[in-house]
Amino acid sequence: MKTLSIEHVPGHPDFRALSSIGGIGIDLRYASANNLVGSDLYAPFDCSWLHREGAERLEQAVAHLANQRPDLKLVVLDAVRPQRVQQRLWDRLEGTDLRMYFADPARGSIHSFGMAVDITLADRSNTELDMGTPFDDLTELSHPQREAAWLASGALTRAQLDNRMLLRDVMSRAGWQGISTEWWHFDGGDRERIRAEFARVL
Numbered sequence: 001m002k003t004l005s006i007e008h009v010p011g012h013p014d015f016r017a018l019s020s021i022g023g024i025g026i027d028l029r030y031a032s033a034n035n036l037v038g039s040d041l042y043a044p045f046d047c048s049w050l051h052r053e054g055a056e057r058l059e060q061a062v063a064h065l066a067n068q069r070p071d072l073k074l075v076v077l078d079a080v081r082p083q084r085v086q087q088r089l090w091d092r093l094e095g096t097d098l099r100m101y102f103a104d105p106a107r108g109s110i111h112s113f114g115m116a117v118d119i120t121l122a123d124r125s126n127t128e129l130d131m132g133t134p135f136d137d138l139t140e141l142s143h144p145q146r147e148a149a150w151l152a153s154g155a156l157t158r159a160q161l162d163n164r165m166l167l168r169d170v171m172s173r174a175g176w177q178g179i180s181t182e183w184w185h186f187d188g189g190d191r192e193r194i195r196a197e198f199a200r201v202l
């Protein structure tokens with residue numbers, strides 16, 4: 001397995017800074033206390049990076065959004081997540097049902113290859129669109145696979161679902177694959193190929 005320490009990601013030729021992707025917002029929640037554990041998980045490391053293939057796909061998603069809704073922008077909530085942080089989250093959630101929302105560090109999160117993003121949409125005044133739940137709301141209301149039922153019961157409104165569908169549309173046009181349990185999470189291609197061919201960031 002190829003590995004790379006997070007200390008060596010900045011400036012590495014296979015990685016690009018999120019700041020090099022025009023037109024996006026960056027609000028890395030795990031690099032702040034505004035997350036499910038209430039503390040900065042990334043300090044002192046700079047985790048505002050993606051693998052260059054992921055960065056190219058994100059640029060394509062930006063272009064699709066600009067075509068459809070030039071009044072909106074994509075806001076990245078998480079990008080590369082070192083294996084050591086995935087392990088810390090995994091250990092912290094031991095014995096809870098919330099572990100199902102995280103990739104087992106033994107296999108590796110696609111975030112740890114710099115090929116996954118957690119992402120939402122915001123307007124030009126940086127107000128996030130209403131997706132029916134906040135980021136990392138680890139409940140079934142966040143599950144794309146349950147959306148039809150939530151709409152029918154009124155737990156999700158048409159406008160909230162339309163916002164999720166717009167996000168999925170621009171991301172999938174750029175080759176990103178969503179998952180069934182989190183509206184905000186997208187993998188930048190086939191997970192098994194990424195795990196086999198890309199370096200894992202430790």
Ligand SMILES: C[C@@H](N)C(=O)N[C@H](C)C(=O)O
Nearest residue numbers: 101102103109110111185
């Ligand atoms: C829960 C979350 N923010 C997340 O990114 N989950 C995915 C599936 C992961 O751990 O790779």
Ligand SMILES: [Zn+2]
Nearest residue numbers: 116117118185
């Ligand atoms: Zn994610």
